[in-house]
Amino acid sequence: MPPAVQTVSETEKAFFEKNGYLIVRAVFTSAEMAECKQAARETIEQKTGPSGVYVWWCDEIPPLFERISCDPRLVAILNPLLGPEIEFLSAKPVHKSAAITFASPWHQDRAYWGGAPKYSIWIALEEATEENGCLRVIPGSHREFLGHANVSDHNGFNNRVREEELKDAHVVDAPMHIGDILVFHDCLLHSSYPNRSGQDRWCFIPTYRNAAVPDVSTTWKTSRQLT
Numbered sequence: 173m174p175p176a177v178q179t180v181s182e183t184e185k186a187f188f189e190k191n192g193y194l195i196v197r198a199v200f201t202s203a204e205m206a207e208c209k210q211a212a213r214e215t216i217e218q219k220t221g222p223s224g225v226y227v228w229w230c231d232e233i234p235p236l237f238e239r240i241s242c243d244p245r246l247v248a249i250l251n252p253l254l255g256p257e258i259e260f261l262s263a264k265p266v267h268k269s270a271a272i273t274f275a276s277p278w279h280q281d282r283a284y285w286g287g288a289p290k291y292s293i294w295i296a297l298e299e300a301t302e303e304n305g306c307l308r309v310i311p312g313s314h315r316e317f318l319g320h321a322n323v324s325d326h327n328g329f330n331n332r333v334r335e336e337e338l339k340d341a342h343v344v345d346a347p348m349h350i351g352d353i354l355v356f357h358d359c360l361l362h363s364s365y366p367n368r369s370g371q372d373r374w375c376f377i378p379t380y381r382n383a384a385v386p387d388v389s390t391t392w393k394t395s396r397q398l399t
């Protein structure tokens with residue numbers, strides 16, 4: 173039996189608005205996540221190199237990942253946080269292999285796509301720990317978009333905020349259990365720990381926007397209205 177649809181309380185909504193992210197526990201089962209991880213592994217092996225990231229637009233995403241991205245359990249969490257009109261845009265599996273022994277650089281996803289706010293959900297396909305490279309976030313950073321340097325040194329994402337700008341920042345680690353999710357605003361500063369576990373770490377990240385908010389971003393040619 174899949175877990176029941178969870179709703180977001182007023183307190184959780186206020187937390188999201190203040191901090192730019194919200195963790196919701198046990199949204200998916202281990203069996204669902206294992207199926208997704210196996211399919212993600214097959215995709216990454218075929219389609220991408222060491223970056224470990226492959227993006228599907230909403231009109232080409234394979235059925236299993238479409239089901240997860242549009243799952244009523246996610247929609248029930250997104251609606252109170254984003255608004256009544258939710259559009260699904262794209263999604264990506266992220267493979268942080270055992271060879272990725274460097275931290276993901278600090279960044280805001282908006283650096284990639286601009287425009288109106290987008291919201292992504294980091295879905296733990298397995299346990300994410302400090303040792304295997306769990307996410308790290310800076311609460312409240314979603315209120316300001318910072319300049320990003322473009323660096324291509326093959327140590328993670330190219331768009332980065334300079335470390336000096338963040339030296340006084342309050343960083344929160346986000347260890348997650350399999351099936352937990354972390355919803356985050358596209359200006360939330362985030363990074364992830366190096367993978368020191370000797371084993372791979374997998375997650376899946378769909379992205380959405382509030383369809384009622386005009387968006388000048390040209391990144392997406394298609395979108396799918398969910399509610």
Ligand SMILES: O=C(O)CCC(=O)C(=O)O
Pocket residue numbers: 266268276281305362363364375377
């Ligand atoms: O999963 C990770 O290690 C980082 C993912 C990330 O930062 C992103 O996709 O923007």
